[in-house]
Amino acid sequence: MKKIVYLLMAFTLVFTTACDPMEDVYDEIGDIEKVITGDVAFELSDDDYDFLEQGYGNFSSTDDAKELIPALLEDKYPVWGAGSLAAVTFKLYNPKRTEKSLVVYKVASSDYADLGFTYGNFSSFEQIVTFLDWKYPNPADRVLVALTYKYYNGSVNTVKNGFIYVSGEWQFLQGFTRDEYNQMGENYDNFTSKTVAEKRIPIFLKDYLKYETVETGDIQPIMYNIYQTDYDDIDGDGKTDDKTAYSYAFYCIFDGNAWVEYENIINETIQFGNDGSVWVPDNTINYTLTAADYELVGNGRYGNFDVRAGKAEETEEVRLEKINTILLNNFPASEEGQKYSVDYNVYSGAAEVWNMKVILSGGAYVLQ
Known part of the structure; x- marks a missing residue:
């Protein structure tokens, strides 16, 4: 037991x-x-x-x-x-302001002379702003100046465009010539109503801007005329029961296929990155080295970096130097603070893909 x-x-x-x-x-x-x-x-x-x-x-x-x-x-x-x-696209309220008041003016010969424009015309937007600041030293916010003036662009032409004062600065609005109004079905240099104008202008812009480089989201500011009762005595004749041309601000946006009326909303995209604890705005661009990249830094034969002991790219410093050469060559317009996440081929005894995260600082890429 x-x-x-x-x-x-x-x-x-x-x-x-x-x-x-x-x-x-x-x-x-x-x-x-x-x-x-x-x-x-x-x-x-x-x-x-x-x-x-x-x-x-x-x-x-x-x-x-x-x-x-x-x-x-x-x-x-x-x-x-x-x-x-995460690249997130969202709608952003981005209003383009229309006029609250209107001034119609034709630049006189004496105006050019008084400002020292000896050729009797303007030849840049800056010169027009100089005139507007001189003529209207204290403009009301969102006043629209429908301005007729002579402009030199290879030859001198008389044009009528809009300039609207918003938040302390003058902004340009493209006007139309009589011939362009004719192309939009009008007999004179104006529309008969806002409804007609805002229906026809987007259609006209596709042909009008066909030789311009436009991208999705581009906004085109326009000034158009309507022949209507002169309630505000814009023509200064002391009458408010006659008719004259009134000018209006209008904006169109290119949606990637056609011009449409701009409704004060644009699409914006912000990239966010996860830093290990929270999501934050992040401008990182993912990039994978190409055959041309390896060729650029002397690794074109095998298309990789040899990271074996004693080999050329064993150290991270050498690989960083070569990635610097590649990124500075490929993306010369990158701004300070731009981040890249770079995938590259290595041979460590076996073929592998490694990654290096860098940021542009002081004109060179450094490790993040």
Whole structure:
């Protein structure tokens, strides 16, 4: 009986003092933190604006967007960590102001002379602004000046364009010639109504600007004329029951295919990056080295960097120097603070793809 007790005690001792053979493995796994990253581009939906409590379905400033969108990204991508990127397109309220008052004026010969324009014309926007500041030293906000003047651009022509004063500066609005009004179906250098004008102008612009380089989101400011009752005595004849030409500001935006009336909303895109704890605005550009890039820095034969011990690109400093050469060559217009996440091929005994994150600082790229 005593022997059995000793055996049981010994058996129990073995089990109470033995180690779990997987314990060290579990500890190592626990020490490894797997970072999940992602890269996405999307446009905010109505539901997204509701989540962000933006009742009008747009933001009033880019600062508001930068402040609020990170909460949405945290909700959409809760498991994404450091290095994740999200390019978010959103609607931004960006009003273009129309006129509150109107002045119609034709520049006289004496005006050019008084300002020292000896050729009797203007030849730049800056010269016109000089005249406007001289003629109207204290303009009312959003006053529209429908200005007829002589302009030199290879030859001297008399033109009529608009200049609207908004938030302390003069802004140009393109006017139309009589021939251009004729092309839009009018007999004179004006429209018969706003409805007609704002329907025909966007259609006309596609042909009018066909030789210009235009991109989606470009805004074209326009001034057009309507022949109407002169309620404000714009022509200065002392009568308010006759008719004369009134000028109006109008804006069109190119949607990628056609010109349409601008409704004070533009699309903006901001890229956000996850820094490991929060989403922040981030200008990182993802870039993968090409065959031409390797050729540029003397690695064209194999199209990679040799990072084996004792080889040319073993050290990070050498690889950074070569990536500097490539980025400065390929993107000479990059501004201070621009970030790149660069994927490049290496040979370490096996073919691999490594990554280097850099930022432009003081004219050179440094590690982030």
